[in-house]
Amino acid sequence: MDLGTTQLLGAPSPSSSSSSSSSSTYSWTHNVFLSFRGEDTRYNFTDHLHKNLVQRGIRAFIDDELPRGEEISQALLDAIEGSRCSIIVFSENYASSKWCLDELVHIIQCRKSKQQMVWPVFYKVDPSDVRNQRGSYGEALNNHERKFKEQKLTNHDESKFKDNMKKMLRWKETLTEAANLSGSHYLEGREAEFIQNIVNEISLHVLHDTHINVAKYQVGIEARGRDLHKVLDVYGNDVRMVGIWGNGGIGKTTVAKAVYNSLAHVFEGRCFLENVRERSIPYGGLVDLQNLLLDEILRGKEIKVTSADKGISVIKERLSCKKVLVIVDDVDHLDQLNNLVGGCDWFGLGSRIIITTRDKHLLTSHQVSIIYKAKKLNFGESLDLFISWNGGRNKNLDDDYVKAAETVVKYSQGLPLALKVLGSHLCGRSIDEWHDALDGNLHSDIKKTLKISYDALEYSVQEVFLDIACFFKGRKVYDVIPILDGCDHKPKYAIEVLVDKALINIKQDTIGMHDLLEELGRGIVYQESPNEPGERSRLWFYEDVYRVLTKGTGTNNIKGIIAKFPTPYDICLSDDIFSKMKNLRLFINVNAQFYGDHVDYLSNELRFLHWPGCPLQTLPSTFNPRKLVELYMPRSRLSQLGEGFKVI
Structure with a gap:
């Protein structure tokens, strides 16, 4: 089952309802919340347990005589929700307190919604009495029910009575659920050892397994x-x-x-x-x-x-x-x-x-x-994360910084690493420094992380990755496969590997690639020869293409050229313009205006010749297109293809 990017936490048990919050990023204010009946154990068992927990370094919340009212206080609700674990001390008179029962209901709810740990301690009571509401627990619940009925007769409030009976049902269900959890049972004797065992067990969960940053x-x-x-x-x-x-x-x-x-x-x-x-x-x-x-x-x-x-x-x-x-x-x-x-x-x-x-x-x-x-961050999340790294969510940025921040977000395309690196790098810098950084190449920390996946690829798959980064991003996969197949790259296998490694994606038959990965691929090619573009394997940047084609600085290293200019450039053909490009496999002209009607040489390694408006009257006689996969030359001035085509 591939879940893709569907919205799918908080399903701790088959019976639990959907969660309204999650503990995946919850900031715990306490390690342990202690729920107990004060009259039974405040000054003996629970007090000793609390002291032992604190001595072990466990932050334990204990109700220090908070004022009791008709409803459980918000302070107590917050303490329950903010505790990683709750210890419930079921003593003889626990169920006689409506406050304790309401506490218990909220604790079990948090167990479901926040995946909190709950540890019941049966202090001198039989767990089955708690589970089945027998003994003192049955008597306490009967007393609550009797009082609810008396209130109904006194106040004539049928609605309130129905609410109270629903609450009774919740109390009973929650007592049963809590009593079914693994915990500790104390009858008598060796109380100190019993407490120490509880502390040891709890510490394994809240201390020994300290949260990972x-x-x-x-x-x-x-x-x-x-x-x-x-x-x-x-x-x-x-x-x-x-x-x-x-x-x-x-x-x-x-x-x-x-x-x-x-x-x-x-x-x-x-x-x-x-x-x-x-x-x-x-x-x-x-x-x-x-x-x-x-x-x-x-x-x-x-x-x-x-x-x-x-x-x-x-x-x-x-x-x-x-x-x-x-x-x-x-x-x-x-x-x-x-x-x-x-x-x-x-x-x-x-x-x-x-x-x-x-x-x-x-x-x-x-x-x-x-x-x-794994899902990318959306625009709002990306902006929030970047601003956080750049000085805090509450930071007020002026319009120039806001525009620059939005540029960063668009550049990162939801990649948290890029937002972290750029946010921390730009923090405290001037707007001019922001623009300088954004105009620069891919930050080395981001590049280093992304390049790990590239380095793990076999050579032929690396070649396909670079071809896609330089030439084929956004093209239909069924158009690209024959071209790459002609280049002996086993493209179906390579594309499958690149998809599996999340280096490209295929949506509606179109090859997609994260802009940062595209920049990585192009950066790898650029580093082949930073100062002389004619020594690189692939040319896509219009200034480099113009320089190589007009100055004749191409070499045998060049495997592919795409001539795509911001506005049509004029390029005058010379006889030897392609003569040094013996390994040229791919030539794509998008909008360059070529002049001249003759060239002496085209590489016999060409697989893909895409040259609309070609001014040549004939292709070179030495050109043998035996490896050519696609020839696309609309609006050309060709009167004949040349001798080489006769042997195809």
């Missing part, structure tokens, strides 16, 4: 996190692998980190393997990653594997019964997946494996059927 400015991450939460369905019992696919700098790792932070507490073990591509290159790199995976999930159980094959066996043996969350970040080779997350049977039921990569084919080869295509 996501991004300085988290613009657009929450919406993309919601997409991923939906397809992950973390409360399902299957083992599920999900791929996040997209080109470099689009934010795959950033979104994966946010999702990891929001979901880690749901799993028995979790591990984020970052920069797998780089870390697996050194000798023994995969073994080191296997050891890291085992260490992160098994927590302190010393297991050291010495070979990749041994690591596979140990991972399958030790993790096959554990519900784990594993993120394998920036994968570029199938061996990495085979050695780290080889199959769904390696992990326990409910496990979720997330893989980020630039190569879609790796995911399909590993039988990952759920693939989420």
Whole structure:
């Protein structure tokens, strides 16, 4: 299933309703919220638990005698929503407090909408009494119902009574749901040890797994996190692998980190393997990653594997019964997946494996059927992110800066990396410096990231990438394939690889490419000979084309030329204008005005000759067009094609 860019977080359980907010980027104000009945445990168990949590460095919220009213206070609601975990101390008289029951309802709602952890503690009560509302819990609910009926008789308010009975139903359902969660049961004796066990367990979730730093400015991450939460369905019992696919700098790792932070507490073990591509290159790199995976999930159980094959066996043996969350970040080779997350049977039921990569084919080869295509930022998100990096969202920019900022946003085309690099680079600079920077070449940091995917391509695919960047972006794929096929590039395979690696896209049969990738490709060609365009393999910039054709500085390096000028330029043909271009495969004239009626030479390597208005009366007699795929010369002055065409 390829999800593409559909709007797809917040589906923690099959029974939960759609989420109105997400914890993928939520800023927690507390680690733990303590819900308890003050009369029962404020000055004994809950007080001791709170002190032990604080001593461990856990930020725990405890209700310090907040004023009680008919409705739960907004301050308490905010505290619940801002806590990564809630501990509910079910004591004998917990259900006798309507306040506590309302707290409980909101806690369970936040568990669903924000993927918060909930830990019930059954303090001297039977969990089945809470689950089935028996004993003191049944008595308390009966008392609430009796009081609601008395209020109805006194106030004659039928509407209020119906609302109260709906609330009763919610309380009962929530008590049942909360009592079904994994937690701790205390009867009597060794209370200090019992508390310490709770603190140890909670600390594993809120301290030992400290949140991974996501991004300085988290613009657009929450919406993309919601997409991923939906397809992950973390409360399902299957083992599920999900791929996040997209080109470099689009934010795959950033979104994966946010999702990891929001979901880690749901799993028995979790591990984020970052920069797998780089870390697996050194000798023994995969073994080191296997050891890291085992260490992160098994927590302190010393297991050291010495070979990749041994690591596979140990991972399958030790993790096959554990519900784990594993993120394998920036994968570029199938061996990495085979050695780290080889199959769904390696992990326990409910496990979720997330893989980020630039190569879609790796995911399909590993039988990952759920693939989420990372989405670019829209214009508003892009502008927000750029301004954030350039001094803050609340910064008031004058009109010149606003126009320049909008230029940056259009230039970046929704690529977060470009907005980050340019935003931080331009921060505090004058408007003249902004214009200078925007007029310059692709920033080296952006270029370095994007070029990783190019460098990983085999030579023939690199050649197709450069041809598309220089000549064929925006053309119909069925027009381009025959031309490239004539150049011996196996274009169908190359285009498939480029699509899988998110370096190009095909929409409505048209080849598309991100402007920054186009700039990267053209920059690679430019660097072949920065000072002499005639030494480069491809010419597309009109000044370079004009210089080479008018001064006769072409060389055997030139494989393709496109003559496209802002206004028609006059170019006078000379006999030897093409004589040094022995390897010219492609000549496309868009709007240059050529004069002269004779040239001595055209390359026999030409596959594509596109020359409207050609002034030649005949093609050179030495021209043998045996490799020609397309000849397009409308409005030309040709009276005959030449001797070479007789042998085609």
